[in-house]
Amino acid sequence: MDVDRRVRICDTTLRDGEQGPGVSFTSDEKLAIASALDDCGVHVIEAGIPAMGTVEREALQRIAQAGLAADVVGWCRANRLDVAAAEKCTIRSVHLTIPVSDLHLEQKLGRDRKWAARHIADCVSDALDRGLRVSVGFEDASRADDHFVAELAADLTGMGVERLRWADTVGVMEPFDGYGRLTQLTRAVPGVWEIHAHDDFGLATANSLAAVRAGVSWVSTTVAGLGERAGNAPLEEVVMGLRHLHAVDTGVDSTRFRALALLVARAARRPLPASKAVVGRSVFTHESGIHVDGVLKHAATYEPFDPAEVGARRRLLVGKHSGRASLRYALARHGIAADGEELEALLERVRAMTSEHKRPLRFAEIRDLFQTA
Ligand SMILES: [Zn+2]
Known part of the structure; x- marks a missing residue:
């Protein structure tokens, strides 16, 4: 693929992320998250x-007046009142959303495709007349007719719309099928598409990467995937996946990702799962004997990238699955040398104690087991 192509990130933690059930950010939290996202360079x-x-x-x-480098966008339904509300808060960019699937148009709005095309063109024209920068979101695009979407896209970009969101609103895109469809769309109307993937089948990141490979220029993300139902494509997975699996650099600074994920988790009152890909606490924590032995010899044996790249730290635990290399390492860090037989005996006692307590051991416990043998 063309590795020089620029791929940019549109983060919607503060809009779609906040729409996650039960999530509500205060104004201070919103500003802090926006500043942290800006520091990352989204x-x-x-x-x-x-x-x-x-x-x-x-x-x-x-947020709009905080002097951020990122473009700050207000999310609007496609109507004049929403756009006027955006103007009131001195926002210079609006994102107008219009459903494009027959399912949404007919069942939700009692409308049809002709109405949608006319209505979004009116709203776009109104927003442009107000001097706003305009992007448009095609809601439920993954279940819409591609010819209709392509025609609409050509009309709207002709009017001056800068970015078009292809929303997989209920997360039903399949990466191989989506790749083919988005390849056609990006050929028909190049340079403007954004993938907005939801994670209902656990495919949001895979779908976002497939879309980029198909020629999409923008990826919509939220921190740690916070969002409606199963959430959105996680910022950290998309950026790291593009960098390490597709050799595409978004220009986003990943070294703040763990701190950013913890900031959002606190504000959302949703603890970050230990096994959360890229930023979870367990992701760079090693316990099993074979893995610790490998990591101590060469970290890449059991780590896909250096934890420092996402602001995380490697941790080696002594637990039920530890081996002699872990014990030797733990003791040596505190200046205690142990030979093979001593380690073997200690390992027995460590396994018994971790099974009893159902947790890894602290160093003081390991030392006591060693010294009281
Ligand atoms: Zn969404």
Whole structure:
């Protein structure tokens, strides 16, 4: 694939992420998350929904006026009132959303494709007349007719729309099928597409990477995948996946990812799962004897990338699955040398104690077991 092609990140933790069930950020938390995202160098921050009321608008205004390098975008339904609300909070970029699948148009709105095309063109024209930068989201695009979407895309980019979101709203995109469809769409209307993938089948990251390979230029993400239902494509997985698996650099600084994930987890009141890909606490923690032995000889044996790349630390635990290499290493770090027989005996006692306590051992416990043998 063309590795020089620029792929940019539109992070929507503050909009789609906050739509995760039970999640609510304060204005201070929103500003802190926006600043942290900006420090990472994401290109667009979808900061909230201006039409949600005064409190949301005040938060949006603070973010819009914080001097961030990222483009701050307000998410709007396709109507003039939402766009006017965005203007009130001094936001200069709006994202207008229109359903494009027959399912959504007919069942949700009682409308049809003709109405959708006319209506979104009116709204776009109104927003452009107000001097706003405009992107458009095609809601439920993965279940829409591709010819209709391509025609709509050509019309809207002709009007001056800068970015078009292809939303896999309920996470039903399949990476191989999606790759083919998005290859056609990006050929028909190049340079404007954003993939917005949900994780209902656990495929949000795979679908985002497939879309980039198909020629999509933007990826929509949220920190640690926070979002509606099963969530969105996680920022950290997309950036690291593109870098290490597709040799595509988004320009985003990944060294703050773990701190960013913890910041968002605290604000969302959702603990970061220990096994969360890329940023979870267990991801660079090794316990089993074979793995610790390998990592101590060469970290790449059992790590796909250096933990420092995402601001994480390697940890070696002594637990039920530890081997002699772990014990030798743990003791040596504290200046205690042990020979093979001593280690073998200690290993027996370590296994018994970890089974009894159902947790790894602290160094003091290992030392006591060693010294009281
Ligand atoms: Zn979404």
